[in-house]
Amino acid sequence: MASDSLSITDNRTGKQYELPIADGSVRAADLRQIKTSDDDFGLLSYDPSLLNTATVRSAVTYIDGDAGILRYRGYPIEQLAEHSTYLEVVYLLLNGELPNKEQLLEFEEDVRFRTMVLETVREQMETYRYDAHPMGMLLGSMATMSTYYPASRDVMDLESRKIQTVRAISKVATVAAWCYRHTLSYPFIYPDNDLTYAGNFLNMLFRMVEPKYVPNPVIERAIDVLFILHADHEQNASANAMRAIASSQADPYSALAGAIGSLSGPLHGGANEAVIRMLQFIGRKDNVPEFIKNVKDGTSGRLMGFGHRVYKNYDPRARIIKTLADQVFEVTGVNPLLEIALELERIALEDDFFVSRQLYPNVDFYSGLIYQAMGFPVEMFPVLFAVPRTSGWMAQWNEGVTDREQRIVRPRQIYVGEGERDYVPINQR
Numbered sequence: 001m002a003s004d005s006l007s008i009t010d011n012r013t014g015k016q017y018e019l020p021i022a023d024g025s026v027r028a029a030d031l032r033q034i035k036t037s038d039d040d041f042g043l044l045s046y047d048p049s050l051l052n053t054a055t056v057r058s059a060v061t062y063i064d065g066d067a068g069i070l071r072y073r074g075y076p077i078e079q080l081a082e083h084s085t086y087l088e089v090v091y092l093l094l095n096g097e098l099p100n101k102e103q104l105l106e107f108e109e110d111v112r113f114r115t116m117v118l119e120t121v122r123e124q125m126e127t128y129r130y131d132a133h134p135m136g137m138l139l140g141s142m143a144t145m146s147t148y149y150p151a152s153r154d155v156m157d158l159e160s161r162k163i164q165t166v167r168a169i170s171k172v173a174t175v176a177a178w179c180y181r182h183t184l185s186y187p188f189i190y191p192d193n194d195l196t197y198a199g200n201f202l203n204m205l206f207r208m209v210e211p212k213y214v215p216n217p218v219i220e221r222a223i224d225v226l227f228i229l230h231a232d233h234e235q236n237a238s239a240n241a242m243r244a245i246a247s248s249q250a251d252p253y254s255a256l257a258g259a260i261g262s263l264s265g266p267l268h269g270g271a272n273e274a275v276i277r278m279l280q281f282i283g284r285k286d287n288v289p290e291f292i293k294n295v296k297d298g299t300s301g302r303l304m305g306f307g308h309r310v311y312k313n314y315d316p317r318a319r320i321i322k323t324l325a326d327q328v329f330e331v332t333g334v335n336p337l338l339e340i341a342l343e344l345e346r347i348a349l350e351d352d353f354f355v356s357r358q359l360y361p362n363v364d365f366y367s368g369l370i371y372q373a374m375g376f377p378v379e380m381f382p383v384l385f386a387v388p389r390t391s392g393w394m395a396q397w398n399e400g401v402t403d404r405e406q407r408i409v410r411p412r413q414i415y416v417g418e419g420e421r422d423y424v425p426i427n428q429r
C-alpha cells in the first residue's frame with residue numbers, strides 16, 4: 001500500500017478504497033468511485049463556501065495564516081513594502097520574477113502608454129447619478145471596456161492577454177479617480193504621464209486649477225505601499241469570482257466586473273468603509289468597552305476590521321499599515337478616530353472572546369483611517385482597494401486561463417427540495 005495515500009472503508013458496503021494524497025490533498029473527483037450501486041452517482045464532498053477545498057494550483061501568492069506570513073512569488077510582503085514600488089510588484093506578480101532595470105522601465109512605459117480611457121467611457125460615467133456609489137461606477141465602467149476591446153474575447157491569445165492585462169491595470173486608476181471626481185461634480189482630470197503610477201493617481205483625484213500637480217512625496221509613497229499591500233491575496237472571494245467567470249472563457253473585463261462586485265461587500269473589500277462607520281458610531285474612546293460588550297452579546301454586529309478566514313494571527317499587512325499611518329498623519333494631522341481604533345485593538349487583543357476565536361486586526365482595520373486622513377470619503381475606500389487588486393486579479397486570470405487542469409467551474413449541489421409532483425391548476429390550489 002502506498003504511504004502517500006488515504007484508505008477509506010465505506011461502511012455502507014464494506015468496500016475499501018485507496019486514494020492517492022498529493023500536496024496534502026486528495027482529489028475530490030476520486031471520491032466518485034465510492035458507490036453503493038452501479039447507478040449511484042458516487043460520493044460527493046460537501047464544502048459550503050469552499051472552507052477546505054483547493055480549487056487551483058497557483059504560484060502567485062503564498063499565505064500561512066497561522067504564522068501571519070504573506071509572500072508574492074516567494075518574496076515576503078514586508079521586504080516588498082519596504083524596498084519595492086507598486087509597478088515593480090505588478091511585474092513580479094504577472095511574470096514570476098522581479099524585473100531588471102530595463103524590463104522595469106519598459107513595463108512602466110507600457111502602463112503609462114495606456115492610462116487614457118476612451119471618451120465614450122467618460123461620457124458613460126457622466127450619466128451616473130450624482131450620488132452613485134463609486135464602487136458601482138467602477139464596476140460598470142470596467143465592464144463597459146469589454147464592449148470597446150473585442151479582441152479581449154480571444155482569451156487564449158497570449159499577445160491579446162498581455163495587452164488586456166496592462167490595459168486593465170493602467171486604466172483602472174483613471175476610471176477610479178474619475179469615480180471620485182464624479183461624486184464631487186468636479187471635471188475629470190486626464191492622466192499626467194510625467195508622474196509615477198501613484199503620483200498620477202493622486203493627480204487625477206486631487207488636481208484643481210494648478211497647471212501642474214505635484215504630489216506630496218510622503219502621500220505618494222504611502223499610496224504606493226498601500227497598493228503593494230493590496231495587490232494580491234490568493235484565492236479570496238473576489239479572485240475566486242474572477243477565475244470562476246473567466247472559466248467560461250468570458251473576456252477579462254466582464255470577469256473584472258464580477259471580481260469588483262465581490263470585493264464591494266462589507267465582509268470583503270467593503271470592510272474598511274464599515275470600520276470607519278463603526279468608529280464614528282462608537283464616537284468616543286470611553287464608549288469602547290460598552291461597544292465590545294455589545295459585539296460579544298451579538299447586539300452590535302461584528303467588530304469590523306477584525307478576523308480573517310485565513311489569518312488566525314495578526315495580518316502582516318495590518319502591521320505595515322499601522323506604521324504607515326504614523327507617517328501619513330505627520331502630513332495630514334492625526335485622524336481623531338485613531339484613538340478609538342487603538343483602544344478597540346487594545347481591549348480586543350486582551351479579551352478571551354476575540355483571543356479564543358483568533359480574531360486579530362486585518363488589513364482593513366487601519367487602512368480606512370489613512371484614506372480618511374488623506375481626504376477620501378468612505379465610499380471611495382473599496383475603490384482604492386480595487387485599483388491595486390486589479391493586478392492580482394489579472395495575474396490570477398492569466399494563470400487560470402493557461403492552466404490545462406482548469407475547466408468551466410461547475411460546483412455540485414445536494415438537492416434538498418421537493419420530489420417530483422404534478423402541476424395543479426390555479427383554481428384548485
Ligand code: ACO
Nearest residue numbers: 266267268269271302303304305306307308309357362364
Ligand atoms: N467580530 C466579532 N466576532 C467575529 C468576528 C468579528 N469581526 N469575526 C468572526 N467572529 C466570530 C464569529 O461570530 C464566530 O463566532 P462563533 O464561533 O461563536 O459563532 C467565529 O468568530 C468564527 O467566525 P466565522 O464567521 O466563522 O469566520 P469566517 O472565517 O467565516 O469569517 C470574516 C471571516 C468574514 C472576515 C469575519 O471575521 C468578519 O466578518 N470580519 C469582519 C469583517 C471584516 O473585517 N472583513 C474584512 C476581511 S479582510 C478582507 O477581505 C480584505
